[in-house]
Amino acid sequence: MIGSDEFETRVRASFARQKAMQTLGVAITRIAAGEVEFAMPFAPDFTQQHGFLHAGTVATVLDSACGYAAFTVMAPEAAVMTIEFKANFLAPAKGENFRFVGKVLKAGRTVTVCDAQAFGRDAGNEKLIATMTATIMAVTGRAGIEQ
Numbered sequence: 407m408i409g410s411d412e413f414e415t416r417v418r419a420s421f422a423r424q425k426a427m428q429t430l431g432v433a434i435t436r437i438a439a440g441e442v443e444f445a446m447p448f449a450p451d452f453t454q455q456h457g458f459l460h461a462g463t464v465a466t467v468l469d470s471a472c473g474y475a476a477f478t479v480m481a482p483e484a485a486v487m488t489i490e491f492k493a494n495f496l497a498p499a500k501g502e503n504f505r506f507v508g509k510v511l512k513a514g515r516t517v518t519v520c521d522a523q524a525f526g527r528d529a530g531n532e533k534l535i536a537t538m539t540a541t542i543m544a545v546t547g548r549a550g551i552e553q
Contacts, residue, residue, distance in 0.1 A: 413478045417442065420486070421474065432467055432506075434474075440510035442474045447503045459499035464524050464536050468493060471508030472520035472540035479513045484544035485551045489517070491540035499535045501526030511539075518542045 414437045421427060421434055427444075430452060436443035444467060452463040469488055477486040508522040524536040545551050 412482065413437070413439070416482070417474050417477055420477065421470075424470065426466060427470060430463065430467065432470070435505075437474075437478065440475055440479050440513065442471055442478065442508045444471055444506040444508075445503060446506070448501060456498070457500075459504065459526075461493070461495055461499070461536075464495070464499050464504075465491075465493045465538065467504070467506050468508070468522040468524055468536060468538035469540060471506045471522040472538060473508075473542055475508035475510050475520050475522070476513070476518040476542035476544075479510055479518065480544045481515075481546070484546050485548075487543050487545050487551070489541050489543045491538055493536060493538045495536045497526070497533055497535045499524070499526055501528040501533070501535075503527050504535075505532065516544050518544070 417437050432444050432446045435445045454460040473486050473488055505525045508520055511521050512519045520540050522538045525532045526535045
């Protein structure tokens with residue numbers, strides 16, 4: 407595993423290139439070995455017909471949380487890509503803002519399994535709204551795929 411300063415720098419640099427996260431207003435709030443945490447404000451532009459955050463939006467951020475958690479434990483030359491995920495939506499995605507936590511469950515040289523949770527936060531209360539399990543691949547030596 408690489409040093410914490412190095413993986414944090416790599417995660418932040420990669421995350422900064424993600425236009426999807428920028429568009430959604432997602433920010434990194436914590437990075438540790440095998441774990442990341444993101445924050446996202448509520449925005450009506452990303453809701454579904456009932457005014458809740460759209461499941462696709464929640465899944466997008468959960469996917470990135472899993473991917474970046476895995477990225478913290480990958481070899482320095484590796485890039486990160488999702489190869490599979492499953493999401494469970496447990497409650498309507500409502501709140502003033504949202505917190506997403508991604509954690510590595512089992513790290514491998516090529517394939518890493520992660521879990522992520524999404525929480526809606528409203529008036530100081532937090533509620534679990536969704537979970538995801540994802541399989542993430544370390545990619546090396548492929549043209550056009552950056553760290």
